[in-house]
Amino acid sequence: MTADPALLDDLFTQEIDGRAAQFVRPADTDRHDFAVYDGDAFLGMLYSDQVLGTAGWRLGGSGERHGALDDAVRALRRPRSWPRERAQVADWARRLLADDSLAAVDIETTGLNGAWAVQIAATDKSGTVLFDSYVNPQAEIEPGAIAVHKITPERVADAPTFGELLPALSEALHGRTCVAYNLPFDKGCLERELERHSSAEVAARWLGECRWHDAMEPYAVWKGLWSVKRGRYRSQRLGGPHTAVEDCRFLLARMQEMASFDRPVGS
Template identity: 65%
Template sequence: MTLAQPSELGDLFTLEVDERPVQFVRPLDTDRPDWGVYDDTTARQFLGMVHSELSDGAQLWRLGATAERHGTLDDAVRALRRPASWPRERSQVQDWARRVLADESLLSVDVETTGLGDAWAVQVAATDRAGTVVFNEYVNPLADIDPKAVALHKITPERVAGAATFAELLPELTEVMAGRRCLFYNMSFDRGVFERELKRHHGADAPAAQWLDRCRWEDAMEPYAVWKGLWSVKRGRYRAQKLGGPHDAVADCRMLLSRVEQMAAVPPPPHR
């Protein structure tokens, strides 16, 4: 169904979230925008209550009598579907984030690329624990840049035509990253870019693997998904979240540190 304005929703309606229907039932003793939420299965499991409200002109969905709010009804349902293990898992994420931030060797690393597939680097940046830039270079990818990628990071072919290649930057990059705890967001993608660049430079797999092994690679994407706690019944895991940065490598490095600091400090904020 197409979700109407909360004021237009009836006493009983069904919505599909992550390919599983949920049923919303307004209690008989109220005309407020409150609904009980049930998994629309044979067992009709009660998930909890949601309440529609406006905050600074934004439509939000509050869970039960708590202060936790979500910008979409789908996300409110995902929060209600959390497994009972979530508080323990969130606590484990908090402990992980504190260990990461306590590591003096920590680097936050980000790569902007030519595209979303088998991409090449067009910008590589790294900051230390305090967000101070220790490496930031545009990269000539020796390849075309997908216009869709340009629309995101604004790095045009003209901008990098005179930049150094990855191979030319490799000695300095090695000095910066070797032996460090290197934190990424969606690490598998960025590591794939490094591996592709290294194989092109060395012309062989073994030297590329040796270089990669000199860094301690770590990914914050899954911990952040757990911390947010939006459960996808379709995938059987917490729903991955966007980092939220501006697609500038330095700014995204700092945004990543900010997310880890959030995980280390407090539970997820009431208003998402």
């Protein structure tokens, strides 16, 4: 929820992730700022803020800013262990980025469920392309998928099949440390393609030639928006233009962001 602070009551309750948060505007301010409570527990202050005309919320104490009121409360609810967990994520990102074999991998697909590849790309850790090709999926591309990645059946009609691309893809990835965003999705697509091309045994061996890492959970920890309903940090959209190469580069930029975190003194 993105709320205009001026439209909020001085006292209100809102359910966020299945749990009520109470908002109280202090009597000693004319601003639309709020003290936030979880039952009898005081979570912190949220200060109404505007940047370039966009309503937002700053967290008391840190100045951290969120555009959505719900996300600001999720930040207030994060566990005390968050700074330590965030530092661990930074260490993880630094280790991967120090690996000269690192490759970012992204696959655009025919849909969300049981999908086939329509574009596969990989870059090295500097963003240099290791592999990039459209793929003829030999299957229908769902309209919803086309709306996201703009890859139409006409664009891939004359593209090589996965089997035709496999030797070059193997050369690009095998022996490398590979990172993807939502790894089960991309790796699952590769597994289906490999099984269709050959067999489950061949798929397992082929995938085993790479060292796989998923950046989705670390990035969720990095952002630190706690869901009491899920009992974990909320997964975040990575963003990016939904072209495979640029999404690889976008992922690497987020990893650089995570790696830039300075570990707190004494942690």
